Amino acid sequence: MRRKRLLSVTALMLTASMVFTGCMSSTVKKNAEQNEPSSAPEAVAENNTSEAVSDEEGEAEEAYTDIVLWDDSTDGDANTLFQELADGFAEKYGVNVERVVIKGEDLRTTVKAAINSGEGPDIFTYDSGAGYLGVLAKSGLAYDLTAVAEQDGWNDLFKESALDACTFDGKLYGVGNQLESVGVYYNKDIFDKYGYSEPSTYEEFEAMCAELKENGELPLMLDDLDQWPGYHYESIWLNAFAGCDAVSDVLALKSQFNQDDFALGLDKMQEIVKNGWTIESPNAMGHDDARKMFLSGKVAMYPTGTWEVGAFGGEEGLGDKCGFFFLPAPEGKETTGVFGLGQAIVVNGKSANTYTAVKFLEYMFSDEIVNKWLDAGFIPATNNTDITACDVTPLFADAANTIVTADKMGSNLDVLLPSKVNEVTANNIQELLAGKKTGMECMEEKQKILDEEVEKGNFEAIAN
Known part of the structure; x- marks a missing residue:
């Protein structure tokens, strides 16, 4: 809600845009703040994929892959929260989550061209509503999450408003984060x-x-x-x-x-x-x-x-x-x-890594993680939070x-x-x-x- 609102298709200009708008990968940003040399987490896989894992019923799932996250949480508790989410998912599933932090206005004006050029993120934050996410949905730039939501019980997990704001023509294209x-x-x-x-x-x-x-x-x-x-x-x-x-x-x-x-x-x-x-x-x-x-x-x-x-x-x-x-x-x-809603979490409609991107989205709001949002001072748009369990x-x-x-x-x-x-x-x-x-x-x-x-x-x- 806040921020409170063109990328060239070449990689060179994408990189230049990030330099001028203060973007950096999560590893670079994190280590720069700690004044330590850059190093990958021990659990991050060297290759682009991890071995396939099994779900709770023992059925084989797809292999997890490295993914790229773009978000506009440039400072404060929000920046810390997204860093923890990226690092936690990477460690748990043995993949790399490359986090790129971009000012909100710059993210909005660059993500469309980046996706179309094949250089965009696998998952990103974006404003919900017809004038923003609705435009991406119409253009095929946002992944249709309708089937996933039905299969994984998102109607029970998320607030109705978090889904309604990201639904266009009866299909779900994102989830409101807070x-x-x-x-x-x-x-x-x-x-x-x-x-x-x-x-x-x-x-x-x-x-x-x-x-x-x-x-x-x-x-x-x-x-x-x-x-x-x-x-x-x-x-x-x-x-x-x-x-x-x-x-x-x-x-x-x-x-x-x-x-x-x-x-x-x-x-x-x-x-x-x-x-x-x-x-x-x-x-x-x-x-x-x-x-x-x-x-x-x-x-x-x-x-x-x-x-x-x-x-x-x-x-x-x-x-x-x-x-x-x-x-x-x-x-x-x-x-x-x-x-x-603060923003929507959106999966790139043209990504080759939609499976892992969706699993990362679900991880952010899973029972084991969701109270991190409260700890950071945000109210997640879910039904599984317990404010009494947090020190607010x-x-x-x-x-x-x-x-x-x-x-x-x-x-x-x-x-x-x-x-x-x-x-x-x-x-x-x-x-x-x-x-x-x-x-x-x-x-x-x-x-x-x-x-x-x-x-x-x-x-x-x-x-x-």
Whole structure:
């Protein structure tokens, strides 16, 4: 959900792309961080295949082969997690998992050409939704996992939403890796100072912002220099004011964005800037600097995603002094949480190593491994996790409980809509925050581009 969104067919240009975007194989990256000379794990096979193994019933399976993984977890707990998954699978099955780490935007723009040239990964992370994974599925670049899912019981293992988001024309082309939500983090010390509890209506939220400003506090952080935060702000305020059902109707092509409630939500977001409840120029603030301000205690509230739970609630963050709530709806309306999937795990539709790639996907979420996701601060989109068995922070437990108990589940829009729509949205949100466009102007332009993408066949209705 985050990232928060051409390779040449020659190997030379593929390598150059990796150099300029910070890509490196897992072995190189891991050993570089440890300042040790590169060496392969003892269990990694020297050849490209390991001997065939038997399943639990004693029937022979195909031989495991070396595979290549591309993912965009360039740092932090996510990087550590994917490294552990790659190394663990390699050791268990006696193969090599060559991990290539690529920035998200670069991965999205290079993987199609790489697959078509025969130089792509066997398995990779990618945004789910019709505008992203759906395009790969249509082009035959994503492997059809339908039969595997039925045979191996994926309907029981994975959350329904993790499969639905990766299903196109009745066929499964990936699996959502983690549940994510976007909401509002808050500094409990600042809240306690003013006797605040989590607001239950948008009117209460506004009153808190006004009082905090009067007392010299910075009520809310909005940063959009990097543009991807603007996607999430839009989804938060649209779901709060229009409601998740109205948003779902637009995605189902039953209605349109250019409605009063949608426009009002964006106008209310703009008022936060006009009222001085956030920094003076959100478009000039980068996400990393915004995070530092919040973690230093200089900001009362910060709307962003649950991928920050580990950092915000950890020892180097605010610890147990950080809380999380969904932006409340106006009085008389029901509050809607905004949900999505982190990314999809996708198998290359043209890979010669699909058997091992699929087994690696299953390994990532197997009973023996799945709690590693929780340990790293992520909520896997599966039914076999046990949060009580993990040592998680109070913030993680709070956020997980908020997500699990939500009555209304709204959609995070950017991962579901075509890239052309997102490009317009990114620019429009910046103009909205700068006071150059109204909410209705943003919604009318967004709808216009969506209509064009539907006409071109780049977006199909998402059933609700």
